[in-house]
Amino acid sequence: MSQFKSQGWLPPLGWRLLLIALLVLGVYFRFVNIDRKVYWRDEAYTSMRISGYRIADVTQSIFTGQIVSQEQVQSFQRLSPDRGLDDTMRALSGNPEHPPLYYLSARFWAQVFGTSVQAMRSWPAIISLLAFPAAFWLCWELFQAPLVGWIAIALIAVSPFHVLYAQEARQYSLWIVTILLSQAALLRAMRTNAIASWAIYALALASAFYTFLFTVLVAVGQGLYVLVMERFRWTTTLRNFLLAGIASVIAFLPWVVLILTNFARVQQVTAHTGAQEDLASKITFSVLVQRWGTNISRLFLDGDFRGIDLNHPVLIVATVAIAIAGFYWLVRHAEVRVWLLVYCWAGVNAMALILPDLFVGGRRSVVPRYSIPAYLAIEVAVAFLLASWIGGKVRPRGLKVVGQVLLISLLLGGLLSCRAMSQSGGWWWNKASNANNPAIARIINQAERPLVIADADPYTQQSFDIGGAVGDVLSLSYSLDDRVEYLLAIEPNVPEIPPGYDVFLLDPAEPMRAQLEQQYQIETVYERSGRKFLSKVGDRLQP
Helix, strand or coil: CCCECCCCCCCCHHHHHHHHHHHHHHHHHHHCCCCCCCCCHHHHHHHHHHCCCCHHHHHHHHCCCCEEEHHHHHHHHCCCCCCCHHHHHHHHHCCCCCCCHHHHHHHHHHHHHCCCHHHHHHHHHHHHCCHHHHHHHHHHHHHCCHHHHHHHHHHHHCCHHHHHHHCCCCCHHHHHHHHHHHHHHHHHHHHHCCHHHHHHHHHHHHHHHCCCCCHHHHHHHHHHHHHHHCCCCCCHHHHHHHHHHHHHHHHHHHHHHHHHHCHHHHHHHHHHHHCCCHHHHCCCHHHHHHHHHHHHHCCCCCCEECCEECCCHHHHHHHHHHHHHHHHHHHHHCCHHHHHHHHHHHHHHHHHHHHHHHHCCCCHHHCHHHHHHHHHHHHHHHHHHHHHHHHECCCCCHHHHHHHHHHHHHHHHHHHHHHHHHCCCCCCHHHHHHCCHHHHHHHHHCCCCEEEEEEECHHHHHCCCCCCHHHHHHHHHCCCCCCCEEEEEECCCCCCCCCCCEEEEECCCHHHHHHHHHHEEEEEEEEECCEEEEEEEEEECCC
16 A cells, blocks of 8 residues: 555565564464363363253253262263264254354364363364464455554464463354454455455355354444445445355354244343343443453453563553554545445444443443454554554654554563463463362362262253353363262252262352251351352251
8 A cells, every 4th residue: 555665575584583483472372381271161061062962961961969970070071982973063053152163173173182171272272373364364455565464463473362262162263263254355355356256255254154143243344344335336346245145144044043943042041241130230331441441452461470460551541542543543544445344343343232231231342252353453453553653654754663662562562461371370361250160179179088069050951051050060170180079959959968078069059058058067168259169068967
């Protein structure tokens, strides 16, 4: 583009060496200590479903009020000869809010490399590497300036957000790749108007649909972009876009039918993001704004490195300011076809989450994974800003130095964040639901003959797990010794406790706790934020 100086495909030697080093470090941080953090409940559900089990299968087999072993609990996290691909599809179809593309690929991966934590997380980490060429292609289609693409790759390589989700056995690294590919493919198709290009776009969009349902927001943003670019007129480009979009929807139609068939269930298990009770009701506008800023900052900075608080409010404000500057610079200095795509891309995603939270209530907009499309748009805008200042024809010339300082600062902050994350022994914010597992496991594992009692809500017998109790038990099992045994039940049943065990009560529902407190001495041994996560069951009370 005109604001960039003439340049080849590769950056100057110094920047080239820096980029290579960043890529090497980015790959390193995606795989180092990959099995160190807690394997939280959503990841346990991934292992469960690709192994061909539903939540109902788990509860009907081991939540029976009978003692079961660690081996029996862990058997629902491993592939077995009697559970084939058809069982995996049955398990996935029971949870249609999670489309099957990632999970089927993870099943094939597990058949070769196993279902250990290291193996399960290695697959999304490998997928995440595809974001590098996908981001470069997108930036080339947008700007025709290689420097923007190289800077985008550098930012993604050491982004703590990207590294974090690369190490999670879920679909989000694949969603990132499919979003980038669909945006790049759309731009190429509009530029060439070739049938093959539109077919590639349709395939990329269908792949994104089969990865995560929020792809519908990406598609709406793309549709708005094409309509505006074609000035709301019926043109060949608009026709081809609609045909490609219809083709991708038709390809996704079998899963849409499944979602509609199980719509009540989908609403039930996803209602927590729009709930008006408990945590959600306490989220005020100021808290929403604070969390939006924190989430944006985590694209570049996160954690605490040797006493340096990378989540300090000053740094959060600074990174948000850089993001805002990126969007401002984009609309002032890029062509309409460029900035309009980025604005539609980010705006539709952000507004679809923010507006319901503001007017209805809930916390959709503070769940980072839901805003991935908007975050990718932010990174593209920041990459364009920095590339313009560093390698463009800008005035004053001092902006080049400012751009270099900002880029080095963001990259250094990302490296420090990734270093802090890699050394974290237990959990990070995306695994907060099971952050207490290491502490709970240490207490249980110290007992001579531990027996863990837990209960699950009745919905689990229908493959619902609204409270996450089944997932919590499966998650905790990864941290417990093989000699630990379990006594699991469905509410409101209270199991009979056998003698001779060191009995622990794991975060039970209130009815179970109340009944046991009437029969036994109950001592809380691990409590956090007023919640009694683990209690020791003592002697039976005298009548």
